[in-house]
Amino acid sequence: MIQMTQGGICAAKGFKANGIHCGIRKNKEKRDLALIVSECRAAAAAVYTTNLVKGAPIQVTKEHLADGYAQAVICNSGNANTCNADGIQIAEGMSRLVESKLCIPSGDVIVASTGVIGQPLNLSPMEAGIGELAEGLMAGPEGSAHAAEAIMTTDTIKKEAACTFTVGGKLCTIGGIAKGSGMIHPNMATMLVFLTTDAAISPSMLKEAITEDIQDSFHMMSVDGDTSTNDMLSILANGMAGNEKIVSKGDDYRAFREALGTVTKSLCRAIAADGEGATKLIVCKVSGAADKETARAAAKSVICSTLFKCAMFGADANWGRVLCAIGYSKAPVDVKKIDVDFASDGGRVSVCRGGSGIPFSEEEAKRVLSAEEIQVEIGLGEGPGEATAWGCDLSYDYVKINGDYRT
């Protein structure tokens, strides 16, 4: 039923997007301002960082979404607009720029910023660029691509995903763009993820759907354990697919949730694989846990372990670090039942059975761990609980990128 498709944030009916260089960043080749617009007012929901230090855009967006509706997203990169005395004013100013050009009330605009914390953000480059940005809004894959590029910071590739699905016989589409790379350890949301869908769904069901979804998607992903001050995932649902509006948790809701999960998990993989300095995507699959919470805790702990991430960078089958990370995860497990395998398109190697090491070929392990995507498969031997977490290795480049990020 669910089919991946092209077009990212513009895949769903009635959405246009654009991204330009307006001058927030010094590099003129780099787009730094994105705009996403729905033809009509849409049900809207968002989840935000749990960091106590919150970017000004988060506070403004929360207010704007209080009524459950929105029509546009404006987002700049290069400056987080966080810990600035005039931050709220600037974020409100960004939403008014959209109002001035597109006749969308500023209260229906989602505002987001990403970049350095604690440097004043000047509105003037955005004032100068908003005309070009609005006039260039495009409905196709190009619009999505420009917007996806404009929200990138240290990302090396843009992140887009979309799929089609059916609700009550109507073909619906959901798609999105995301940015990640560093300060990625989401808690109640992720770095920046913008989603659009033409499915008709009430604001409350929309909020419910993303709140449920992130438990198995963005909450299960980490690049560096640092929860950003500006994390935000937002979704606009404009109803243009013509399905009967989803207002409760029946079959239609489940179909929507499944499609949503398909897009968010795809974006998770993309963010983790493009983590700052990453050379490898690490997918940790835990099965046999007593319950889902245990599986989640164990999987997340493994992909967050600095030591294990370094071992993966070096293609070193140091499975003791996997057990160590499970051990401090607070997940209640029986160490004597833990099995560990490493797998990739280079093959499979079993390294631990019943909590103890078993003989394996170091040469074979090296081959398995030299692939670009590594599966760490952990069996806990206790029950039906399963979970997957996405992470990346820790390389010299992470240190390089973050040793001098501001200058």
Add this chain to the structure above:
Amino acid sequence: MIQMTQGGICAAKGFKANGIHCGIRKNKEKRDLALIVSECRAAAAAVYTTNLVKGAPIQVTKEHLADGYAQAVICNSGNANTCNADGIQIAEGMSRLVESKLCIPSGDVIVASTGVIGQPLNLSPMEAGIGELAEGLMAGPEGSAHAAEAIMTTDTIKKEAACTFTVGGKLCTIGGIAKGSGMIHPNMATMLVFLTTDAAISPSMLKEAITEDIQDSFHMMSVDGDTSTNDMLSILANGMAGNEKIVSKGDDYRAFREALGTVTKSLCRAIAADGEGATKLIVCKVSGAADKETARAAAKSVICSTLFKCAMFGADANWGRVLCAIGYSKAPVDVKKIDVDFASDGGRVSVCRGGSGIPFSEEEAKRVLSAEEIQVEIGLGEGPGEATAWGCDLSYDYVKINGDYRT
């Protein structure tokens, strides 16, 4: 009253130590087996890792200390004796080696191991070396130095500390050795810390003293956020100073606690400064917190932030990462009251007042942050709560060391 002194683990009366190369490690230049012995049976206490995966030596030591007394410590490096099917047997075997040579009952021997997890540990090199190890026991600084070297893994310098103090008119001494470097994020104990004192103190007061002490010492230190499977801090108190035995929390106990804290904090600094790949010691001092717990949470979160550690490596005054880390620490703070200064022997630079950035000279900041010890001073503007945490920067070498640790 408290005076730092030489001699580390042998500084207190009645303690001898030694460390030799017995053959667990391939490098013949590297000592790999340590022995610490008290002339008489001593009150003893220990705290251990909270990791659910525990090294076999931890389990054996717990049993041996159940009665509150011990007389010797044996510790090897190069192999953690963890996740091995025959681990308990090997750890018991190590304690019996001490019994066989020194007539100390194996039940009075503290056993510890550090190194790779999940590789079988062979008793035979230790059997072959125990004679030389026992015969070479020395009372002076040389004995402490040899033992301190023998417990090192990726440490680049040995860690010793000792001080004298007075209890009821009697001069007492407390000293110790430690090893750290990687997998350092202690929780209820630290990597490996062995302490000795000639003060007379009951086992229960001794346990109380170390349990209290670690909250402000080893629990406030982190190298990489990975809590080891083999963390252990143990202390032997042989009473040879002749003071009236400390059996309750009076002045004598407080004098002992102060001396204990002097030694443990000194070892904390040494472990953090010699963290794997570290080029800088980071000391984070939080003041003005509503209470001590808030101060601890904020200070610990800052020194644990991967992003902040990278910024320190690059001497980049990226104070936004300090605020970000306080924000996700779960410490209840008012962001609008946070002040941040950086200081070192290169000077002082104020970067944040009331939660917002203030202008500062990047050149001056670079000079301050290029020192070998950086103070991060955070004011929370709310109350009398204070805490200090010790960490280090994250460098290319950490990744290098841990990308291929086993081979």
